[in-house]
């Protein structure tokens with residue numbers, strides 16, 4: 001038995017250095033995508049670490065088994081989830097998938113943003129995901145696209161990620 005799942009997530013950029021009392025310079029900011037810290041002029045606004053890639057992927061895995069969404073499993077009203085490492089979230093979600101008797105076949109992920117440029121981080125992102133899902137890196141695809149300066153991603157207001165997974169009965 002094979003099942004498909006898809007997930008989408010968005011997080012907005014904000015300038016951490018503009019927070020009152022924060023002395024960080026813009027150059028010291030970063031975004032976390034698929035567990036990789038990437039230097040950027042802005043940070044991503046979130047209750048957790050804001051890892052939009054892992055959130056979309058986790059939602060796709062939950063969707064494949066009709067297990068709800070990450071907001072139900074990790075409510076943003078729960079202080080315990082503040083600053084949450086999304087790799088912990090992803091591993092928890094994959095445990096649920098495995099408890100249902102399923103394993104990942106492959107995942108295909110698309111990240112939309114003008115900046116940061118992601119090409120040089122691609123293998124590191126795929127490697128982190130492959131580790132967390134106990135699979136070969138060949139089973140994990142991460143693609144990046146601009147939206148040709150159109151929309152909120154084009155205006156560099158945030159990052160969007162879309163993920164599709166196939167899972168099969170073990």
Ligand SMILES: Nc1ccn([C@@H]2O[C@H](COP(=O)(O)O)[C@@H](O)[C@H]2O)c(=O)n1
Pocket residue numbers: 112113114115116117118119120143144145146147148
């Ligand atoms: N944040 C991004 C966006 C895109 N890329 C890479 O650039 C190539 C061209 O993107 P288009 O939107 O013009 O199709 C594409 O191959 C992406 O891999 C990137 O590295 N980071």
Ligand SMILES: C[C@@]1(CO)OP(=O)(O)OP(=O)(O)OC[C@H]1O
Pocket residue numbers: 009010045046047048049050051055070071072074075076077081082083084
């Ligand atoms: C991950 C959680 C929990 O910390 O918070 P955020 O980082 O805000 O992420 P989001 O994708 O909005 O939804 C799931 C949340 O409950």
